[in-house]
Each structure stands twice: as structure tokens, then as C-alpha cells.
Amino acid sequence: xxxxxxxxxxxxxxxxxxxxxxxxxxxxxxxxxxxxxxxxxxxxxxxxxxxxxxxxxxxxxxxxxxxxxxxxxxxxxxxxxxxxxxxxxxxxxxxxxxxxxxxxxxxxxxxxxxxxxxxxxxxxxxxxxxxxxxxxxxxxxxxxxxxxxxxxxxxxxxxxxxxxxxxxxxxxxxxxxxxxxxxxxxxxxxxxxxxxxxxxxxxxxxxxxxxxxxxxxxxxxxxxxxxxxxxxxxxxxxxxxxxxxxxxxxxxxxxxxxxxxxxxxxxxxxxxxxxxxxxxxxxxxxxxxxxxxxxxxxxxxxxxxxxxxxxxxxxxxxxxxxxxxxxxxxxxxxxxxxxxxxxxxxxxxxxxxxxxxxxxxxxxxxxxxxxxxxxxxxxxxxxxxxxxxxxxxxxxxxxxxxx
Amino acid sequence: xxxxxxxxxxxxxxxxxxxxxxxxxxxxxxxxxxxxxxxxxxxxxxxxxxxxxxxxxxxxxxxxxxxxxxxxxxxxxxxxxxxxxxxxxxxxxxxxxxxxxxxxxxxxxxxxxxxxxxxxxxxxxxxxxxxxxxxxxxxxxxxxxxxxxxxxxxxxxxxxxxxxxxxxxxxxxxxxxxxxxxxxxxxxxxxxxxxxxxxxxxxxxxxxxxxxxxxxxxxxxxxxxxxxxxxxxxxxxxxxxxxxxxxxxxxxxxxxxxxxxxxxxxxxxxxxxxxxxxxxxxxxxxxxxxxxxxxxxxxxxxxxxxxxxxxxxxxxxxxxxxxxxxxxxxxxxxxxxxxxxxxxxxxxxxxxxxxxxxxxxxxxxxxxxxxxxxxxxxxxxxxxxxxxxxxxxxxxxxxxxxxxxxxxxxxxxxxxxxxxxxxxxxxxxxxxxxxxxxxxxxxxxxxxxxxxxxxxxxxxxxxxxxxxxxxxxxxxxxx
Ligand SMILES: Cc1cc2nc3c(=O)[nH]c(=O)nc-3n(C[C@H](O)[C@H](O)[C@H](O)COP(=O)(O)OP(=O)(O)OC[C@H]3O[C@@H](n4cnc5c(N)ncnc54)[C@H](O)[C@@H]3O)c2cc1C
Ligand SMILES: Cc1cc2nc3c(=O)[nH]c(=O)nc-3n(C[C@H](O)[C@H](O)[C@H](O)COP(=O)(O)OP(=O)(O)OC[C@H]3O[C@@H](n4cnc5c(N)ncnc54)[C@H](O)[C@@H]3O)c2cc1C
Numbered sequence: 001x002x003x004x005x006x007x008x009x010x011x012x013x014x015x016x017x018x019x020x021x022x023x024x025x026x027x028x029x030x031x032x033x034x035x036x037x038x039x040x041x042x043x044x045x046x047x048x049x050x051x052x053x054x055x056x057x058x059x060x061x062x063x064x065x066x067x068x069x070x071x072x073x074x075x076x077x078x079x080x081x082x083x084x085x086x087x088x089x090x091x092x093x094x095x096x097x098x099x100x101x102x103x104x105x106x107x108x109x110x111x112x113x114x115x116x117x118x119x120x121x122x123x124x125x126x127x128x129x130x131x132x133x134x135x136x137x138x139x140x141x142x143x144x145x146x147x148x149x150x151x152x153x154x155x156x157x158x159x160x161x162x163x164x165x166x167x168x169x170x171x172x173x174x175x176x177x178x179x180x181x182x183x184x185x186x187x188x189x190x191x192x193x194x195x196x197x198x199x200x201x202x203x204x205x206x207x208x209x210x211x212x213x214x215x216x217x218x219x220x221x222x223x224x225x226x227x228x229x230x231x232x233x234x235x236x237x238x239x240x241x242x243x244x245x246x247x248x249x250x251x252x253x254x255x256x257x258x259x260x261x262x263x264x265x266x267x268x269x270x271x272x273x274x275x276x277x278x279x280x281x282x283x284x285x286x287x288x289x290x291x292x293x294x295x296x297x298x299x300x301x302x303x304x305x306x307x308x309x310x311x312x313x314x315x316x317x318x319x320x321x322x323x324x325x326x327x328x329x330x331x332x333x334x335x336x337x338x339x340x341x342x343x344x345x346x347x348x349x350x351x352x353x354x355x356x357x358x359x360x361x362x363x364x365x366x367x368x369x370x371x372x373x374x375x376x377x378x379x380x381x382x383x384x385x386x387x388x389x390x391x392x393x394x395x396x397x398x399x400x401x402x403x
Numbered sequence: 404x405x406x407x408x409x410x411x412x413x414x415x416x417x418x419x420x421x422x423x424x425x426x427x428x429x430x431x432x433x434x435x436x437x438x439x440x441x442x443x444x445x446x447x448x449x450x451x452x453x454x455x456x457x458x459x460x461x462x463x464x465x466x467x468x469x470x471x472x473x474x475x476x477x478x479x480x481x482x483x484x485x486x487x488x489x490x491x492x493x494x495x496x497x498x499x500x501x502x503x504x505x506x507x508x509x510x511x512x513x514x515x516x517x518x519x520x521x522x523x524x525x526x527x528x529x530x531x532x533x534x535x536x537x538x539x540x541x542x543x544x545x546x547x548x549x550x551x552x553x554x555x556x557x558x559x560x561x562x563x564x565x566x567x568x569x570x571x572x573x574x575x576x577x578x579x580x581x582x583x584x585x586x587x588x589x590x591x592x593x594x595x596x597x598x599x600x601x602x603x604x605x606x607x608x609x610x611x612x613x614x615x616x617x618x619x620x621x622x623x624x625x626x627x628x629x630x631x632x633x634x635x636x637x638x639x640x641x642x643x644x645x646x647x648x649x650x651x652x653x654x655x656x657x658x659x660x661x662x663x664x665x666x667x668x669x670x671x672x673x674x675x676x677x678x679x680x681x682x683x684x685x686x687x688x689x690x691x692x693x694x695x696x697x698x699x700x701x702x703x704x705x706x707x708x709x710x711x712x713x714x715x716x717x718x719x720x721x722x723x724x725x726x727x728x729x730x731x732x733x734x735x736x737x738x739x740x741x742x743x744x745x746x747x748x749x750x751x752x753x754x755x756x757x758x759x760x761x762x763x764x765x766x767x768x769x770x771x772x773x774x775x776x777x778x779x780x781x782x783x784x785x786x787x788x789x790x791x792x793x794x795x796x797x798x799x800x801x802x803x804x805x806x807x808x809x810x811x812x813x814x815x816x817x818x819x820x821x822x823x824x825x826x827x828x829x830x831x832x833x834x835x836x837x838x839x840x841x842x843x844x845x846x847x848x849x850x851x852x853x854x855x856x857x858x859x860x861x862x863x864x865x866x867x868x869x870x871x872x873x874x875x876x877x878x879x880x881x882x
Contacts, residue, residue, distance in 0.1 A: 062659030063762050085661065114603065125603055127611060128580050141850045149759040150791035151577060151831035153566045153615045154839070154846055155873065156855045160579070160611025169607070181661030204521045208544060210635040212700075248704040255701075301522045301600035327522075327601065352601030370605035376595050380861070381607050387857035399606065 003045075008052040010134065010142055010173045016048060017171070018140030021391045029167035029395055031071060031109025041364060042395050050108055053173060056080055065131065065148050067176040070108025077107050081179055089180040090126045091117030091278075097288030098295060098358055108172040114164030117282035118215040118241070121324040127163035129177045135162060135170035138389025148176045161384070167395045169388040183243035187253050188215075188269040188277060191260055193235040196220060196306035200326045202263045204302065206240050207325055209259050211252040215241030215278055218306075218322040223286040228276050233267055241278060281323055287332045287358075294337035294359040295330065300352030302327035308349050315341060327352075339367040346371075368400060407812055408496075408837050410457065410871045413503035417460070417483050424483065425461050428505070431473045436511070438462040447488065447506050451553075452496035452838055454754070454802060459486065459500035464508045468586060468594060468624040471507060475622065476592025478505055484867045485590070487618035489530065489561030492553045494744075494755050495836025497565065497617050501871055507622055509560045515539055516625065523630045524583060524600050529560030529623045533567075536628065545630040548575035551832070552741040560623045566615030568832040570666040570740065571697070573790035575631065577832065579614040586625035587613065590863045599627060612858070617834050618869040620862040634699035637665065639736045640709060642716045643690030643723030647671050647773075647785070650692035651766035653719035654789040657696070658762055662711050666697040667790035668740050671769075674747075674786040674797070681746035684739030685732065687723045694789065695740055743786040744797070752802040753784075754838075756815050758822025759793045759831035768825050772796050772818050779814040781807070793831035794822065820845050835873045843875055856880055 005027075007013045020027055028044035032051075050071035057067040061084040068077055074092065081087050092115040094105065109115075111133075116125040132146035145158035162169060191202055199218035206213050219227060219237045227237075242252045257266040269277060287295050300308060305326040312318050317334030331342070337359050346352050353371035356364070373381065385392070417424070425439045438444055439461045448456040460483075465471045478485050484504040491498045500506050509530035517526040520543055525536055533554040536547040550569035551557055557567070563585065568577040575581065584598030597610040604610075613620050644650040654667055670678065670686070670693045679686045686693055694716075698708040713724060727733040739746075747753050760768050769785065776783040776798055787795035796818055800811035819829050819839060823846050829839045843852060852874065860866070860880055 060761075060763070062655060064658065065761075114608075116603070120602065124576065124580050127608055128576065137854060141854070143851050143854045144847070145851065145855075147826070147828050149761060149827050149831070151568055151572070151759045151788075151793045152828045153832060153834050154828045154830050155835065155843060155852075156619075156858055157566070157579070157611055157615050158855060158858065160608045160614075161858070163611075164603070164605075164608050181663075207523060208520065208632050210544070210632050210700075245704065245707050247707060248700065251701060251703060299601045299603055301519075301524075303519075303521045324602065351599055353603075353605055355605060373606055374595065376589075376593050377597065377606070377609070380589070380595065381609065383861035384607055384609070384612075384858060387861045388854070 005046060005048040006052050010136065013048070013053070013171055013173060014136045014140045014142055017136050017138065020046070020393050021138060021140055024391055024393070026393045026396050029171055031106035031112065032073065032104040042398050044396060048171065050106060050171065057174060061086060064179050065176060066179055067148065067174060068107050069174055070106060070172040072107045073104040074107055074110055075104060082182070085182050086179045087182045088129065089119060089123040090129055091119045091282050092126065093117045093282045093284070097283050097285065100290060107175055111163050111175050112165060112167050112172060118217065118278055118323050121216065121327070122214050127160055130159050130163050130175060131178055132176035133159050133162050133172055134174040135172045137170045138391055138393055143170065146176070150178060166398050168385060168399050169394070171394070185246035185249045186241065186243045186271050186274045187249050188274045189240045189242070189253055189256050190233060190267045190269060191238040191264050192233050192267065193264050194238050195236065196309060198263060199236065199238040200303065200306045202238050202260055203240070203325045205260065206256060209256060211242065211256045212244070213240050213256070214243045215239070216325040217281050218326060220321060222319050223321045226286040227280050228273055231273065239277065241274060284330050286321065287330060292358060292360045294333040294363060295357045296333070296342055297355045297357045298329040298331055298346060298352060300327055300329065300346060301350050304349040304352065305329045308345055311345050311349070312342065337363045337367055343371065370399060406455065407809065408455065408841065409876060410501050410837070411876060413501060414482070417503040421460055424481070427477060428461060428463055428474065431477060432463060432465060432470055436464045436466060436470070438464070447491070447500060447508070450491040450493040450496060450498040452494055452499065452836065454808060455496055455499055455837060457499055457501045459504050459506045460502065462506040462508055464511045466511045468588065471622050471624055472588045472592045472594055474505065474507060475588050475590055478867065479590045479592065479865065482865065482867065484870050486869050487560070487564065487622045489558030489564065490532070490556045492557045492561065493565065493836060494757070494833045495830065495838040497834050497836035497872060499837060509558060509624070512624060519600070520545065522600050524627050525630055526625060526627045527559055528625055530558050533557050533559060533562055540630055544633050546633050547628055548572070548581050548631050549578050552744060559626050559628070563614050563623050563626060564616070564618050565832065565834040568788065568793065570668050570788060573667060573788070574663060574665040579611055581629045582610065582614055582626060583629055584627035585610060585613060585623045587621040587623045589621045590865070590868050615834070617836065617873050619859055619873060620868065635701045636705060637697055637699040637733070638705050639695050639697040639727050639733050641686065641723065641725040641736065642694040642696060642721050643687040644692045645690060645720065645722050647692040647769050648766040649719045650694055651769055651789070653694065653716055653721070655762040655765060656715050656719065657712055658790060660711065660715060662708060664696050664708065664712065664790070665699050666695065668695040669693070669785065669787050669789035671785040673782065673784035674743060677746050677750055677784060678739040678743050678786070681742055681749070682735060682739035684735040685725065686739060687725065690723055695736060740786070747784060747797050747799070751799040753797040753799050754811055754815050755833070756794065756796045756798070756818050757830045757833040758819050758827055759791065760822050760825045760827035762792050764825040764827065765789065765792060768794065768821060771821055775817045775821065776814050779810040781810060781814055791831070792827065816842060837872055840873055841875055
């Protein structure tokens with residue numbers, strides 16, 4: 001039977017880890033468990049949950065920083081921020097829809113997986129918001145890195161390392177991050193009826209304008225109807241988000257629509273529709289379909305996204321839509337995951353990484369979830385890991401083929 | 404002056420082989436890429452932390468990544484320390500060599516390799532200067548955001564080494580937030596690539612780790628950076644205050660109100676006088692403190708933002724508000740600010756502190772800084788990136804007076820401890836170098852530092868890359 005630890009303090013976590021390290025007992029680290037389907041399956045002797053390490057430690061709206069214990073539900077963090085008109089700028093997605101999981105995502109899991117949404121392309125990823133961490137390493141030592149100030153180059157940036165390490169370097173106990181004011185107004189310019197290649201050009205053009213686009217996505221005809229209850233205009237929709245002061249959003253929207261008028265007719269979504277639409281793009285609504293059909297998340301140079309999908313279409317059945325100016329492709333396969341094909345095409349079209357976010361158990365057991373790294377980088381990453389967790393007790397297998 | 408900061412003892416075995424080593428390096432490199440005579444080595448003996456100097460064993464100036472790899476492989480095989488160097492503008496002594504070290508200078512690798520406007524990226528060699536990138540893409544309406552005041556001289560490699568910032572980083576972030584990828588050479592000569600034009604590579608964020616690692620993890624030879632569309636317009640506005648504390652709390656309130664300008668820079672009276680005498684920027688001379696607040700966007704947007712900022716400034720008793728009326732005036736305002744260190748250097752020797760504090764502590768730390776420096780019988784000028792709490796007290800002293808220099812160093816240490824105790828850190832953008840190395844214990848405990856050193860050792864088990872820097876010399880793990 002799997003023994004489950006739920007320490008309620010940093011010291012409690014440290015002591016579990018110390019005895020686990022001494023006995024070479026491996027630990028699966030769980031936050032809310034909402035992304036436990038993500039990454040390679042973990043085979044561990046015991047499970048350690050951060051569930052009881054919960055609560056906001058300090059929140060200073062005037063300094064735009066918050067510290068929270070790692071097991072704090074993301075929803076609690078977001079509600080506290082919203083009450084003061086602030087938000088997480090990186091728009092963490094909710095994986096429960098596409099993965100069909102339940103439970104509460106935690107702030108620690110969000111940073112451990114470097115979860116970021118549409119605004120990532122202009123405002124940075126979760127890792128860019130993370131200012132400081134406390135964690136327990138594989139020796140059971142409590143380590144702090146970073147702090148609560150915006151700029152800090154004092155020593156090596158272990159904060160960045162912890163972000164996206166999926167619990168393989170240490171167990172985060174507390175995270176300190178910066179937050180941003182919620183923009184008072186928002187609107188979305190919709191350019192209608194473009195094919196994927198035209199859309200890529202339009203999004204690049206939009207990003208080159210001095211109008212501060214904060215979201216650039218392309219929703220082909222096959223998925224368009226599944227967003228905001230079918231309220232987007234007929235045909236494919238290329239959507240560009242603008243945020244800021246109300247008067248400024250108004251003006252920038254006009255300017256942007258004028259600059260893009262030669263590509264197709266444009267319409268505009270109001271603040272309410274904008275909010276709903278971008279939340280659905282963030283959470284990959286069209287593929288939150290209750291199936292286990294293979295779902296890939298491809299991060300490539302924006303110019304390569306639509307080329308990649310066009311090339312794959314000639315080989316197999318796929319459906320796709322684009323975020324991050326076309327550089328983030330959500331690709332759903334009709335049948336098999338076809339990892340070899342997908343990864344070969346990514347390499348051929350300028351490089352990037354294909355992450356298998358969803359698939360049935362058989363495929364997940366066979367296919368490394370993360371893009372394999374170059375051997376020299378993989379060896380280096382392994383040495384880095386050993387410097388945190390020499391006995392390799394944390395999340396064995398999670399990053400396999402990566403680290 | 405008597406040196407209070409130590410360097411590692413030179414390795415006698417390396418010094419004894421000097422002739423051989425130079426001959427071997429000559430074989431590895433093309434003509435004109437090796438410096439070994441004393442006169443030629445002199446310009447490399449220090450950086451902008453002028454109080455310390457060490458003549459290196461030799462300087463190499465490779466032209467390609469392969470040559471960098473060949474040199475590192477050689478040095479790792481024979482146990483020779485290496486100090487990477489860009490333009491040598493480090494303010495913390497990060498690029499100061501040591502007697503047994505080979506300096507690897509990137510100055511010959513100064514080409515822009517690729518500008519990709521569709522994907523908004525530029526790929527450049529590490530020796531390209533910061534400003535050169537913005538100049539190269541300016542005509543197309545783009546720029547590279549991080550803008551250290553030294554941007555005319557400093558290199559991208561050095562910016563990555565120090566995770567450098569600048570006045571406009573309040574809105575756009577520092578180097579690490581604008582860096583997409585690097586090609587780098589590990590100490591054993593292995594060439595690796597991290598990141599690239601596709602965002603958020605899976606696996607550990609080694610790119611984020613390398614940024615700010617002060618030349619201790621490898622030598623960066625190429626970098627891919629993010630380009631940003633230039634705003635429609637930008638306007639700096641001067642706000643004069645009768646007291647530094649008022650200016651400090653005004654900054655905290657602007658940020659707290661949710662308005663994020665592109666830049667909020669602070670100058671106190673001594674700094675205003677020094678910069679005005681140098682740049683004739685039109686700074687008010689009858690105030691105790693000045694904020695330069697820059698907003699950007701269309702006319703109407705700038706107007707709307709300024710209204711909000713002016714309202715807040717009034718609540719803090721602003722005495723002068725001066726908007727730049729032309730591009731020329733705006734340029735002069737920034738010229739004055741960006742030449743602050745150079746201008747100060749004309750009136751006195753100085754050391755520049757770089758602690759960062761939470762905004763709520765700004766006024767307190769400013770006041771205490773003044774008291775500390777006065778208690779040592781010295782003067783201070785404050786000119787810094789207020790919007791992100793990154794303070795730069797310039798402690799003025801006479802480099803030729805040993806007692807004065809020792810007092811300046813001591814005052815600086817007290818100020819940095821003050822920053823840490825106020826919830827901040829030792830350095831926001833200039834790096835630890837040798838300058839703050841022995842203060843690291845004040846910010847981190849042993850376990851914290853041991854973890855950082857263990858990570859460092861994963862890259863350079865022999866501790867030969869820029870070895871006298873960042874980590875206290877005692878207590879380092881043995882290879
Ligand atoms: C293969 C894969 C693909 C992914 N793809 C995407 C994607 O496309 N887009 C996106 O935005 N996000 C993605 N994620 C991130 C993921 O959704 C996050 O795991 C989620 O935010 C976690 O919240 P949770 O609290 O439910 O964490 P859990 O599901 O419990 O944990 C998530 C991960 O973080 C670790 N973890 C949790 N808490 C801690 C802690 N306190 N300290 C250290 N480690 C901890 C866990 O071990 C686990 O590896 C992906 C993750 C994986 C593995
Ligand atoms: C007048 C003046 C104003 C300044 N203003 C600012 C400012 O506004 N903001 C700011 O952040 N800094 C500022 N600085 C500090 C300095 O300019 C920055 O730290 C700069 O990034 C250093 O770049 P460099 O090319 O001169 O690097 P160097 O000083 O040569 O080296 C800096 C560090 O990086 C390492 N390094 C250099 N190149 C490489 C490489 N290719 N690979 C690996 N490591 C490398 C070195 O070993 C060293 O540790 C200022 C300095 C001066 C003199």
C-alpha cells in the first residue's frame with residue numbers, strides 16, 4: 001500500500017525527506033494533483049502532498065507582491081488578488097478541462113510546472129513572475145532563494161531553476177511572486193475568414209504595431225464555434241487582445257483594425273466577451289472534450305506553427321488552433337499520437353518542443369511526454385539534479401527523456 | 404590602497420608554465436588573437452570597479468565559438484583559471500582577472516547573425532554591444548528593451564553575465580526576461596544551446612540559471628533576444644520635491660496605484676547638480692530630489708497616464724513639474740541620467756552600491772544611507788531606478804587616500820546590509836563580483852549558499868571559471 005504523507009509544516013516536510021533519503025525511499029510530490037496526468041507517469045514508493053501547507057503568508061498590494069505557502073489553492077490566490085484589482089500576469093491555465101481531472105490546482109504546482117497562458121507571449125511565463133522560493137531539497141535541507149524584490153542578481157538564480165522543475169529538484173514550501181493590476185478595460189479585435197498562413201502574417205503584423213497587443217491567437221473554422229457559445233463571426237477568427245485604460249484601448253483597437261483592414265473585415269468583442277474568450281483559449285476549450293484523444297502542445301517559432309500543421313495534415317488526421325502569435329499550437333490527433341512524426345516535423349521546421357499533454361495510458365507509457373534534449377544538455381541537467389537530490393528520491397521518471 | 408577583498412592565491416604550477424601556455428594558446432588561435440606582453444595586458448587588469456587590479460597571465464580574443472571551445476578545453480585539461488570578459492564595464496569587479504588566469508575576451512565576436520522581424524528576435528554574437536542591437540532594428544520600428552546606462556559600450560555577453568537592467572526595465576523587464584536563447588561553451592569545451600526562438604523549453608530552466616551567473620558556468624558566444632515594437636511616442640517628465648522622503652513615497656504610491664510607467668528614476672540634490680553641470684538637461688536645481696517619470700504610447704494615452712501621476716505627485720507636495728517639450732529635450736533629460744556615473748567620475752572617485760529594497764522601505768533606506776555615509780565623513784549622491792526599488796548610492800571618496808577608500812568600502816558594506824535587513828538584496832543588477840562576495844553570508848545562510856555552490860560545481864567541477872568571484876572563498880566544495 002502506498003503511504004501518504006501530508007506534513008503541515010516546512011519542518012515536517014524536511015523530516016519526511018530526510019528519512020526518505022536515508023532509506024532511499026522515493027516520493028511522488030503532489031500539489032492539487034490536477035496535473036498528475038501530465039508528464040511521464042511517476043513510479044514512487046510514497047506520496048507527499050503539500051495540501052496542508054496552505055495559506056497566503058503576506059500580500060502587499062501596494063508593492064504588488066504576494067507570498068503564499070505552496071499548497072495554497074490557486075483559486076484562493078486569484079480571489080485575494082481580484083479583491084484588490086490585481087492578477088497573475090501569466091494567466092495560468094486550468095488543466096482540469098482537457099485532462100478530465102478534479103481537485104484544486106495549487107500555487108506551488110503552478111510554479112513547479114511553469115504554467116502560463118496567452119499573455120505569456122508578451123508578459124512572460126510563470127517563471128518571470130516568481131521572485132523568491134523556499135524549498136526542501138533532496139537532503140531534507142530547507143533552502144531559500146531569491147526574495148521579494150523585483151530585481152535581484154545576488155548569486156545564482158535558483159528561482160528560475162525551480163520554476164518548471166516539476167518537483168524533481170525540491171519540494172516548494174513557499175513562493176513569492178509579483179502581480180500586476182487588472183487592466184481597467186479590454187477588447188478583442190477579430191479579423192475574419194483568414195486561412196492559417198494569412199493569420200500568421202496578420203498576427204506578426206499586429207505584434208509589430210505600437211498598440212501593445214496582449215494576446216494573439218488564431219481559431220480556425222473547425223474550432224471557432226466552440227468558443228464563447230458560438231458568438232464569434234462565421235469562418236475562422238484571428239483574435240487580437242488589447243488591454244489598458246479605457247480610452248486607450250478604444251483608440252488602439254481602431255488603429256489596429258485600420259492597420260489590418262487590407263487582410264479582411266474586422267469586428268470587435270467587448271470586455272465581457274474578451275474575458276470569456278481568452279479564458280477559453282487559455283484552457284483549450286475545444287479539446288476539453290471528455291476524450292483521451294492525443295493532445296500535443298507545440299512551442300515553435302511563430303512563423304513555423306502553421307507550416308507545421310499544414311505539413312502534418314498531409315500525413316495524418318489532426319485538428320489545431322494557435323496562440324502566442326502562432327508559436328503555441330494545440331494539436332489534437334484524430335487517432336494515434338504519432339510522436340515520431342510530430343517531433344520529426346518540429347525539428348525539420350526550425351526546432352521547438354512537442355509536449356504530449358494527453359493520451360491514453362498505453363501511449364503515455366511508451367512516449368516521453370517532454371521533448372528529448374540534446375545529450376550534452378541532458379547530462380548537464382542530470383548533474384544539476386544530482387546537486388539538489390543526490391539520492392534521486394523526488395518524482396522518479398517525471399521528466400524522463402528530459403533530465 | 405590596502406586591499407580588503409582577497410583573491411584566490413595564484414596557482415604556482417600555472418605561473419611556472421607561463422611560457423608554455425602562451426605558446427600552446429598561440430597554436431590554438433589565429434594570428435592577432437593572443438596578448439601576452441605587459442603593455443598589451445594592462446587594459447585588461449581591471450574593469451569599472453577600479454580599486455582592484457590584477458595583470459592576467461594572457462588574454463585571448465577568439466573569433467569563433469570553436470576557438471572559445473578549444474581554449475576552454477585546453478584550460479580545463481591543464482587546470483588554468485579563465486575569466487570571461489565583454490567590455491569590462493562591470494561595477495562589481497566581475498571581469499577583473501587574476502595573475503594565473505587567461506582572460507577570454509569576446510570583443511572580436513561582434514556580429515549580428517540574424518534579425519527575424521516576423522518572430523521578433525535577433526541572434527547576435529556575445530561581443531555585440533547592447534545599443535547596437537536597437538540601432539540595427541530601429542529603422543524597422545523595433546528595439547531591444549534592457550538599457551543599461553553603459554549600453555554604448557557593454558556587451559550582450561556581459562549583460563547576460565550580470566542579468567543587467569536599466570531605466571526602462573520597470574515596464575519591460577531585465578535581461579533574463581528578454582533573453583530567448585544562448586549558445587555557450589562549458590568549461591570542458593562542450594558547446595551547448597539553450598532555448599531559442601521557441602519559448603519555454605521543457606526541462607530545467609538552465610537559460611534562466613546562466614543569466615546572471617557572472618561568467619561562472621560557461622562562456623556565452625551567441626544570444627537570441629526578443630525584440631519589441633517601439634511605442635508611438637515617449638515622454639519623460641521631471642517632478643521636483645523639497646525632500647527625498649517625499650519623492651520616495653511618491654514612487655511607492657505611483658506603483659501602488661496600478662499605473663506602471665516605463666521608467667521612474669530618482670536623483671537627489673548632489674546627483675542633480677553633478678548631472679546638470681555635465682548634460683545641461685534643464686533639471687531644477689532648487690529641489691532636494693527629482694523623479695524622471697517616462698510614459699509612452701499615443702499622445703492621448705500619455706496625457707491620461709500623466710494626469711494620474713501628477714495627481715499623486717501633488718499629494719506628495721511636488722514643487723516643480725516639467726514636461727519635455729521636444730524630442731531634443733527628452734534626449735537631454737535621458738542623457739543627463741544615463742551619464743550620471745561618468746559625470747560623477749569627473750568630480751570624485753566613487754563606488755556604486757546596487758542594493759534593491761521593497762518600495763515601502765525606499766524612504767527609510769534613503770534616509771539611513773545618508774546617515775551612514777555622513778557617519779564616515781563622506782558624501783553620497785543617489786541616482787537610481789526607483790520604480791523597482793533598485794538603489795544606487797554613489798559614495799564619493801578619494802582613491803589615492805587609503806583611509807578614505809577604506810571608509811568608503813565600510814560605508815558601502817553597511818548600506819548593503821541595511822538593504823538586506825530591509826527585506827531586499829545585495830545587488831539588483833550589477834552583480835556580486837568581488838565587491839559583495841564576502842557579504843553573501845549576510846543574505847544567505849550556509850545551506851542556501853551550499854546549494855548554489857553545488858549547482859555551480861555541476862557546471863565547473865574544478866572551480867576554474869572566474870573563480871575569485873561571487874562565492875566566499877572559504878567553504879567551497881572540493882572537486
Ligand atoms: C507533460 C506536461 C505537460 C504540461 N503542459 C502544460 C501546458 O500545456 N500548459 C500549461 O500551462 N501547463 C502545462 N503543464 C503544467 C501543469 O498543468 C501543472 O502541473 C499544474 O499547474 C499543477 O497544479 P497542481 O497543484 O494540481 O499540481 P500537481 O498536478 O499536483 O503537480 C504538478 C507538478 O508539480 C509538482 N509539484 C506540485 N506541487 C509542488 C511543490 N510544492 N513543490 C514542488 N513540486 C510540486 C508535482 O510533482 C507535479 O510534477 C504541463 C505539465 C506536464 C507534466
Ligand atoms: C557608467 C556605467 C553605467 C552602468 N549602468 C548600468 C545600468 O544602468 N544597469 C546595469 O545593469 N549595469 C550598469 N553598469 C554595469 C555594467 O555595464 C553591466 O554589468 C554590463 O552588463 C557589463 O557588460 P560588459 O560587456 O562590460 O561585461 P564585463 O564587465 O566584461 O563582464 C561582466 C561579467 O560578465 C561576465 N561575462 C562577460 N562576457 C561573458 C560571456 N560572453 N559569457 C559569460 N560571461 C561573460 C564576466 O566574467 C563578468 O563576470 C554600468 C557600468 C558603468 C561603467
